[in-house]
Amino acid sequence: MLPLSSTTRAQNLALMAHEQFDVLVIGGGVTGAGVALDAVMRGYSVALVEKGDFASGTSSKSTKLVHGGIRYLPNFDFALVREALVERGLLLQNASFLVHPLAFVLPIYEGDRHPVGIPFTTPGGIGMSWLLRSGLGMYDLLAGRRNVRMHRHISREQVLKLAPLLLSNGLQQGFIYYDAQTNDARLTITLLRTAARSGAVIANYAEVTGFVEEREKVRGHGSKIGLRKVS
Ligand SMILES: Cc1cc2nc3c(=O)[nH]c(=O)nc-3n(C[C@H](O)[C@H](O)[C@H](O)COP(=O)(O)OP(=O)(O)OC[C@H]3O[C@@H](n4cnc5c(N)ncnc54)[C@H](O)[C@@H]3O)c2cc1C
Incomplete structure (x- = not known):
């Protein structure tokens, strides 16, 4: 039955x-x-x-993401992010028919002092790219062996190729990082x-x-x- x-x-x-x-x-x-x-x-x-x-x-009615909570990294809540990343990995492993890797394109615009809602900024926005790279590197590191894929830096042209509907004015560069998606x-x-x-x-x-x-x-x-x- x-x-x-x-x-x-x-x-x-x-x-x-x-x-x-x-x-x-x-x-x-x-x-x-x-x-x-x-x-x-x-x-x-x-x-x-x-x-x-x-x-x-x-x-x-959720956004259907199985994420590690990248937005909690600026709060230095590493334990929470690590726990969510482990759960993400377990869901990908145990329910691979329902949970799939999903790539995110992160565009960086000229003069954008708070990309992806980062609550602080560097003086004059200088070093923001380095800061994002470090944050995404930390996200990969915290996922450990359960990481989906390592993030990578992409050029302005690659950003527009992947997401052609983005505004091209002021677009400088971007990143790709990975989380997962499901049908909730x-x-x-x-x-x-x-x-x-x-x-x-x-x-x-x-x-x-x-x-x-x-x-x-x-x-x-x-x-x-x-x-x-x-x-
Ligand atoms: C816009 C939005 C986006 C989100 N995006 C994400 C995301 O990307 N990833 C993620 O992981 N989470 C996301 N969330 C959070 C996630 O959706 C919730 O944390 C999760 O669905 C909560 O599940 P729940 O079982 O606690 O609540 P619910 O799904 O609301 O379940 C509670 C259930 O209890 C029942 N119930 C209530 N009272 C009684 C009663 N007296 N008797 C019997 N049954 C009753 C209700 O009918 C309901 O079905 C998002 C949430 C929102 C609103």
């Missing part, structure tokens, strides 16, 4: 009404899907409910299906409306079960 279907949904809702679970995850976005998969793989019994369709919230909703569904296949009990169109508390501990939840329209 498919790990997520209308049949399993009905069965899962019946199970949730009678069984006890170690973990109840509320929300079938990418966070809930990841938490459910992580918990079930650690041996916990897991139930997950989603009030709408899976990934119908933010997890289908499909990634979420894949995580949920993997969690379901591993034993998580999952249902959508089931909204949590309140908690049943006993001696200051949550021991259940109120819910509203939606019906899907089938045309």
